[in-house]
Amino acid sequence: MISTRYVSFLSGIIIASLTWAFSLYLYSRLSQNAITTSPTIMIPIVSKHGESIDKEIMLRDNIIIARNEKQILAGKEAYNLKSNKNLRKNDLILQQLQAVPVKPAVILEQGLDELGMVRNLEDQRKRDEGYKDYAFNILISDNLGMRRNIPDTRHKLCKMQKYPVNLPNASIIICFYNEHYTTLLRSLHSVLEKTPTALLHEIILVNDYSDSDTLHEKIKVYIRNNFDDRVRLFKTERREGLIRARVFGARKATGKVLIFLDSHIEVNEMWIEPLLSRIAYSRNIVPMPVIDIINADTFQYTGSPLVRGGFNWGLHFKWDNLPIGTLNHDVDFVKPIKSPTMAGGLFAIDREYFTKMGEYDIGMDIWGGENLEISFRIWMCGGNIELIPCSRVGHVFRRRRPYGSDDPQDTMLKNSLRVAHVWMDEYKDYFLKNAKTINYGNISERLALRQKLKCKTFGWYLKEVYPELTLPDDTERRLKDKWAKLDQRPMQPWHSRKRNYTDQYQIRLSNTALCIQSEKDIKTKGSKLILMPCLRIKLQMWYETDKNELVLGQMLCMEGAEKIPKLGKCHEMGGSQDWRHKRINNTPIYNMATGTCLGAMRDIRNTPLVMDLCMRANASLITWDLIRSKVPAKEIR
Numbered sequence: 001m002i003s004t005r006y007v008s009f010l011s012g013i014i015i016a017s018l019t020w021a022f023s024l025y026l027y028s029r030l031s032q033n034a035i036t037t038s039p040t041i042m043i044p045i046v047s048k049h050g051e052s053i054d055k056e057i058m059l060r061d062n063i064i065i066a067r068n069e070k071q072i073l074a075g076k077e078a079y080n081l082k083s084n085k086n087l088r089k090n091d092l093i094l095q096q097l098q099a100v101p102v103k104p105a106v107i108l109e110q111g112l113d114e115l116g117m118v119r120n121l122e123d124q125r126k127r128d129e130g131y132k133d134y135a136f137n138i139l140i141s142d143n144l145g146m147r148r149n150i151p152d153t154r155h156k157l158c159k160m161q162k163y164p165v166n167l168p169n170a171s172i173i174i175c176f177y178n179e180h181y182t183t184l185l186r187s188l189h190s191v192l193e194k195t196p197t198a199l200l201h202e203i204i205l206v207n208d209y210s211d212s213d214t215l216h217e218k219i220k221v222y223i224r225n226n227f228d229d230r231v232r233l234f235k236t237e238r239r240e241g242l243i244r245a246r247v248f249g250a251r252k253a254t255g256k257v258l259i260f261l262d263s264h265i266e267v268n269e270m271w272i273e274p275l276l277s278r279i280a281y282s283r284n285i286v287p288m289p290v291i292d293i294i295n296a297d298t299f300q301y302t303g304s305p306l307v308r309g310g311f312n313w314g315l316h317f318k319w320d321n322l323p324i325g326t327l328n329h330d331v332d333f334v335k336p337i338k339s340p341t342m343a344g345g346l347f348a349i350d351r352e353y354f355t356k357m358g359e360y361d362i363g364m365d366i367w368g369g370e371n372l373e374i375s376f377r378i379w380m381c382g383g384n385i386e387l388i389p390c391s392r393v394g395h396v397f398r399r400r401r402p403y404g405s406d407d408p409q410d411t412m413l414k415n416s417l418r419v420a421h422v423w424m425d426e427y428k429d430y431f432l433k434n435a436k437t438i439n440y441g442n443i444s445e446r447l448a449l450r451q452k453l454k455c456k457t458f459g460w461y462l463k464e465v466y467p468e469l470t471l472p473d474d475t476e477r478r479l480k481d482k483w484a485k486l487d488q489r490p491m492q493p494w495h496s497r498k499r500n501y502t503d504q505y506q507i508r509l510s511n512t513a514l515c516i517q518s519e520k521d522i523k524t525k526g527s528k529l530i531l532m533p534c535l536r537i538k539l540q541m542w543y544e545t546d547k548n549e550l551v552l553g554q555m556l557c558m559e560g561a562e563k564i565p566k567l568g569k570c571h572e573m574g575g576s577q578d579w580r581h582k583r584i585n586n587t588p589i590y591n592m593a594t595g596t597c598l599g600a601m602r603d604i605r606n607t608p609l610v611m612d613l614c615m616r617a618n619a620s621l622i623t624w625d626l627i628r629s630k631v632p633a634k635e636i637r
Helices: 004-032 090-096 109-115 121-134 138-144 156-160 181-193 215-226 242-252 272-281 351-356 370-380 411-423 425-432 444-452 458-464 476-484
Strands: 034-038 041-044 062-067 070-075 170-176 200-207 231-235 257-261 265-267 285-295 308-311 317-320 347-350 384-397 501-509 514-518 529-533 542-545 550-552 556-559 566-568 597-600 609-612 624-628
Touching: 109 138, 121 138, 138 181, 170 181, 170 242, 181 200, 181 215, 181 265, 200 215, 200 242, 215 231, 231 242, 242 351, 257 272, 257 351, 272 285, 272 347, 272 384, 308 384, 347 351, 370 384, 370 411, 370 458, 411 425, 411 444, 425 458, 529 609
Parallel strands: 170 200, 170 257, 200 231, 285 384
Antiparallel strands: 034 041, 062 070, 257 347, 265 384, 285 347, 308 317, 501 514, 501 542, 501 624, 514 529, 542 550, 550 556, 556 566, 597 609
């Protein structure tokens, strides 16, 4: 039988062994989670809950303390980290240096923040050719596919509006020339899926003699395999231009109402009912939807404010603020708003009224001026143009037209001259000063139409419809009186405009001690960006806004529009100034417009930054750490 003394001896050995094993385990864990702040000091960072904490490196006179992939930059002098006694107070340190969480990237509908990412040379080629041929980003458009969800941008009261059950049906006319295949088909899917069957009589799709030999056949096959016989495809016998192609389509239509849409659009919720209800109320009303913005670079869908159409004396369409008093109450945000002109791409009109009013002026060529011509004609000949706030349609706004005409003549100028000579009476002299020798064709039929319709004078139009338009010979007092009637919101200079800053950090190349700073001072537009040793200075302090801008020292925005990123005036329009990142370390910083990522050529000081493929072989040169600071901006030198 084993003696009690022997049992006690064995128990002591076992307990001692377990104690030493546990001590060695703790020592190993503490060593793994230590942060080296100098050659002689180790700071073990362990939470009171025993959770592991990532380690980080020291940058010059600053200590980076990371916890669960969240960081904060703190000056060593601010926390008296010289004595070992203080260094052992790990929980106190963590309590004082609360990590500021990295703001997650705004996730757009259907993951737009990555759909345009250029991952390889083939993506780059496709993207570049798309801009050349279509003036928008076909890489992201193709990745979106034929369908997607878009935000409902209507006023909340629109959702409570009731419309008559016996609305007239509509023929929707979409003309296209060399349009991008996926973008066009997404337009069709959008209309078919968001338009009640009873209201959609047909879609008339007019191919205006596109250059591509295969486009028409591809669309024809897709329509046959995916849509019913309400979608009808036609092709003109020669290039007609938008104006005559629309007349071609209108003459094929049999619905009670014509709705003209562009070929790169997406309709919103209950878009058609508000338009048809106004025509049901009066066939002389020509309603148009609010045109929301689909960004040509990112395809992000954004709601537009309520503005109305106008023009200047160069006969160019422009958007105007609404007259003062138009939107005094909530209910005003759902009421029709009178508009002197229309943009022309998107509107509805009673089919018989369209014919009676003379359709379009088919003496005009290709595109341009037709929207002002039909606007003047509607108002001066007894009709009304209304903006309908509860009808919204998104439109891809391109910076240029990717096509021209075979005729070397300026079609916009020719068309505008026809407008002036038919409709503007003596006021045409304001426009004709430098264009009296241009041939604008025969206008006798349009003058006869004006007489037949017993239209009013252009002076009446200016007085009754567009009294806010300034005339070249207006006196200073008259100008002030006109401007006073419009909601003129004061414009702040770009550098003093109030911004909503959501974050503040330095941007450090991962696994280095190098941060992004401007080559010149923070006020120099066009300054390139370089890598320099990380210091707590304004040249390296970036402020993120709620528009995903990166603003250096609260002055200029980082731009990614070119191969070399630089500083530029903050335009608040997204695109080249829209940057996305993830909440973890080693994150790429991705530009929405270029589809490429922020990168460095080498990991040495003074190296310039570049825009690079987001899937490059050496990923260490395109990944970054966001080093946050609780130091007030005024204390950063």
